Amino acid sequence: DAGITQSTRHxxxxxxxxxxxxxxxxENHRYMYWxxxxxxxxxxxxxxxxxxxxxxxxxxxxxxxVSRSKTEDFLLTLESxxxxxxxxxxxxxxxxxxxxxxxxxxRLTVV
Amino acid sequence: GESxxxxxxxxxVQEGDNSIINCAYSxxxxxxxxxxxxxxxxxxxxxIDIRSNMxxxxxxxxxxxxxxxxxxxxxQIAATQPGDSAVYFCADQExxxxxxxxxxxxxxxxx
Numbered sequence: 001d002a003g004i005t006q007s008t009r010h011x012x013x014x015x016x017x018x019x020x021x022x023x024x025x026x027e028n029h030r031y032m033y034w035x036x037x038x039x040x041x042x043x044x045x046x047x048x049x050x051x052x053x054x055x056x057x058x059x060x061x062x063x064x065x066v067s068r069s070k071t072e073d074f075l076l077t078l079e080s081x082x083x084x085x086x087x088x089x090x091x092x093x094x095x096x097x098x099x100x101x102x103x104x105x106x107r108l109t110v111v
Numbered sequence: 112g113e114s115x116x117x118x119x120x121x122x123x124v125q126e127g128d129n130s131i132i133n134c135a136y137s138x139x140x141x142x143x144x145x146x147x148x149x150x151x152x153x154x155x156x157x158x159i160d161i162r163s164n165m166x167x168x169x170x171x172x173x174x175x176x177x178x179x180x181x182x183x184x185x186x187q188i189a190a191t192q193p194g195d196s197a198v199y200f201c202a203d204q205e206x207x208x209x210x211x212x213x214x215x216x217x218x219x220x221x222x
Contacts, residue, residue, distance in 0.1 A: 033209060035212075039119075040119075040214065041214065042200060042212045042213055042214035042215050043155070043200065043202075043212040044212075045209050045210075045211075048209050050207075058209065090154055090155070092154075098157050099145045099147075099157045099160055099202075099210070100145075100155075100157070100202075100210060101157065102154030102155050102156075103154055104153060104154050105152075105153070105154050
């Protein structure tokens with residue numbers, strides 16, 4: 001979707017290294033979300049933001065942090081990557097009338 | 112959606128037939144419900160939504176039915192086409208809290 005971008009489609013990283021994923025939106029939406037998707041678990045919320053510098057934890061927030069210093073960017077950081085964080089990560093924005101609009105996802109492999 | 116471990120529930124239908132995908136949700140306070148379609152390698156895409164003050168809503172070839180008494184949501188797809196093959200997720204929301212996703216159902220269309 002043109003309004004939301006996850007520029008990294010695939011990434012391989014080593015266990016113990018920090019990793020930051022970036023989500024960028026061009027439509028000035030207040031709410032942004034990070035989900036992870038794993039087989040058998042569907043989409044699970046990691047963190048979300050309801051404004052600049054306003055964030056909250058989701059269901060699976062352990063091992064992750066986020067930052068939102070400006071409206072258009074929502075960053076997800078894996079502080080010290082582990083193999084259990086191998087997953088597909090989706091960013092989403094909330095658009096009134098369309099629910100959530102998702103980015104194209106980042107497949108992260110931790111080796 | 113309900114989990115069956117690592118394997119998604121699968122629905123196989125003949126091209127041209129109608130499909131019905133079911134979803135159970137657990138939060139009786141949820142007031143907004145959405146269906147998403149996810150094709151391989153892509154992010155989920157919005158299909159149709161419904162608010163809790165309605166029990167049916169129709170879109171183009173799709174209908175969503177909501178039964179709040181038994182906390183059940185269904186998606187009906189008329190005249191199913193090969194392009195409808197995908198994984199379908201339901202999601203529910205209470206107020207401004209983040210969407211909670213089901214685990215998905217895989218729809219396979221047999222030509």
